[in-house]
Amino acid sequence: MASLVQGIHHITLCPGAAQEDLDFYTQVLGQRLVKQTVLMDGRIPIYHFYWGNGDAEVGSIATSFPYSRRRGRPGSGQVTMTAYAVPYGTAPFWKDHFARHKVEHSEIQERFGAKVVRVRHPAGMLFEVVETRKDLRRPWVTNQINADVATRGFFGAVMSVRTVEEQEQFMVEALGFRKLGIDGDYHRFEAAGRGPGSIIDLHHEPMRAPGSWTFGAGTAHHIAFNVETDDALVAQKALYEELGYTDASDIKDRYYFHSMYVRSPGGILVECTANVPGGFYIDESPDDLGRHLNLPPWYEEKREDILTMLEPIVVPEANRPRPGAARARLPLEPAAMTPAGVPLTRTKAEFILDKP
């Protein structure tokens, strides 16, 4: 059977304070804020920021839950690195850029023959830029990061595992990846789609204690892989169950896409995601992405409550509302079903309205 998974859809991390996160993504990594919305699980309104390349493409999207209420514990069983593709020859620029911003970063290193520079988010999560050739995705540029050096989207991600074998089996049998090779403690896999953002490295760390699974500042929460349709999501869930991964979730309506989650053998939470038609453009035009706080229609009646509980933030100029930039107000429609008649679930907006 052809593989259902095409590559990475998004990677979701928990930073701490919202403004610190916003400044790091936009100024240090040079990402575009493509969507401001809120976390759809739980009873406390938490921002949900989406970051992406110039076209907010699948495979470039990092998302943030600024979760300053609780620290996470970094460890094995987590995505431990989010890797961006940058043009060949730009590693020295990135090392200098990170130094200019006085953020913790590595020297230029090499893995699987490519130059990489690592950088740490102020909340603790690690990122890296990886030199690649011929990545034609449209970058987002800033006043410090021009199109010749800017990130193109994801190169991939690193997962830390205490044992490789069962996670490898999951990657190959359940997600359809193929193994490309080993470099030291790193085992490299590529998604069947073979497009940009399709690389996963398993970092074999047998002695590393397991990290936390909750939302917690300083850790990744999950990684999502792209499938093309709702029917593919249903088929992926059936494949999990056939292989014995019977804790796959129901299929959730995340407004911009539909999602299904499973806990992989190494401990990493893995989501599969099918975009709805229009994706991030269903409520904002391409030029106006990320200019408004967008809520799914079934959260709108709680908008004022939500707004009063979110942290105040200052967004970049490119994300300020502008005259005439109307947001599409979509009608609240009943929860959908997949074409095969499998119901989609929605989380209700039931928030605790008193701040602790």
Ligand SMILES: [Fe+2]
């Ligand atoms: Fe997700």
